Amino acid sequence: MARTESKMLPLGTQAPDFTLIDAVTNNAVSLKDVRGEKGTVVMFICNHCPFVKHVNDELVRICNDYRVTGFGFVGINSNDIIKYPEDSPAEMWRTARRHSYPFPYLYDETQEVAKAYDAACTPDFYLFDDELKLVYRGQLDNSRPGNGIPVNGRDLREALDNILNNNPQRKDQKPSIGCNIKWKE
Structure with missing residues (x-):
């Protein structure tokens, strides 16, 4: 299992715009459509990665806990589906249904959105404030498959709470670790 870290996009970066197809509804969904009044969480996820499978239930809990407070959420899959057919839109639909994703699950076929972010x-994970400026990027929490630490979403929850409570964000944000995005050749 490859362990790739986030590149840690500079804080303050404006959220790159996108319009992609939701694998569940087959409708076009844009950043404007998922933007929350308080902030927006953009998550790059996929179906086959053990790191994503490890946190899927917590992603659903966080979204359900925070969307009612004014945050928008979106999941984006940018993997090459020729080499990784388990990440195809049909499988995305199944994964979203199985986990009851309360957020749109978008397919980035050209991989341009992943590159922009x-x-x-x-x-x-990327958390943008109400002006779509990046305030947090990095890990969900310290849990990884097999390390015995429970999944609790602590780091992302803290960043969301900081926005809600008008508190400054931590400066020592830890990169996420997971499977590398499966780039097309």
Whole structure:
């Protein structure tokens, strides 16, 4: 299992715009559509990665806990589906249904969105404030498959709470670690 770290896009970066197809509804969804009043979480995830499988239930809990407070959420899969057919839109639909994803699960066929966000791994998390400026990027928490630490979403939850409570964000944000994005050749 490859262990790739986030590239840690510079804080303050404006959220790159996108319009992609939701694998569940087959509708086009844009950044504007998922933008939250308080902030927006963009997650690069996929179906086959053990790191994503490890945190799927917590992603659903976080989204359910925070979307009612004014945050928008979106999952984006940018993997090459020729080499990794388990990440195809049909499998995305199954994964989203199986886990009851409360967020759109978008397919980045051209991989241009992943490149615009400088995404490197799955999962990779980006939290933007109400002005779509990057305030947090990095790990969900310290849990990894097999390390025995429970999944609790501590780092991302803290960043979301900091926005809600008008507190400054931590300066020592840890990169996410996961499978590398499966780039097309």
